[in-house]
Amino acid sequence: MRQSPVNRILVLLKTDGPQLAVDVGDALGISSEAARQQLTKMADDGLVEPVTEPAAGRGRPRQLWHLTSQGHQAFPDRHAELTTSLLSMLVNELGQPALDAVIAARESETLKRYQGEMAGHDLPGRVRQLVSIRTSEGYMADSWQEADGSLILVENHCPICAAASACAGFCRSELETFRAVLGAKVEREQHILAGARRCAYRINPL
Numbered sequence: 001m002r003q004s005p006v007n008r009i010l011v012l013l014k015t016d017g018p019q020l021a022v023d024v025g026d027a028l029g030i031s032s033e034a035a036r037q038q039l040t041k042m043a044d045d046g047l048v049e050p051v052t053e054p055a056a057g058r059g060r061p062r063q064l065w066h067l068t069s070q071g072h073q074a075f076p077d078r079h080a081e082l083t084t085s086l087l088s089m090l091v092n093e094l095g096q097p098a099l100d101a102v103i104a105a106r107e108s109e110t111l112k113r114y115q116g117e118m119a120g121h122d123l124p125g126r127v128r129q130l131v132s133i134r135t136s137e138g139y140m141a142d143s144w145q146e147a148d149g150s151l152i153l154v155e156n157h158c159p160i161c162a163a164a165s166a167c168a169g170f171c172r173s174e175l176e177t178f179r180a181v182l183g184a185k186v187e188r189e190q191h192i193l194a195g196a197r198r199c200a201y202r203i204n205p206l
Helices: 005-016 022-028 032-044 081-094 098-117 123-136 161-166 171-181
Strands: 049-053 060-066 142-146 152-155 184-190 199-203
Touching: 005 032, 005 060, 005 081, 022 049, 022 060, 032 049, 081 098, 098 123, 098 171, 123 142, 123 152, 123 199, 161 184, 171 184, 171 199
Parallel strands: none
Antiparallel strands: 049 060, 142 152, 152 199, 184 199
């Protein structure tokens, strides 16, 4: 099904970050003026906002279009309010050890499933497979190789953000899962819960 211009712009800003109107136009195959008109309509709806940033050197300031919090909410959140409530109830009724047990069980199940899909791949292949898996789970993942040989994995969306916000153990568990299934050194360099627009991980062989 063909996406609407609004949805295409939302995905572009979510995956590639703030954009100039001309770059949005290039991505959609329309003029920069048409892109600016579409962005202005989306700003009226509260989905995006323009932010003027100084250009490098003596160039003119640039106007970059960002997603607003409402724009971010256009992506799935796996019933955030219910998730947060259930986690709070679990801790209140059964104590922190019960929540820790749930996280450990989830980590064990996820680890087994991921390992089954990565068997036989080298490290770059395992990263590519992980990107595919995580994208299918709603994380909008991507990866590339840096000039120094490091592999970078990014996740542009967190469908369990509410759960992670309520319990940092989910984020710690996912990092440990990545290290185990990739068999590599994995460090988180950007974190949505710390205010970044995405989660980013640097991966190197052990």
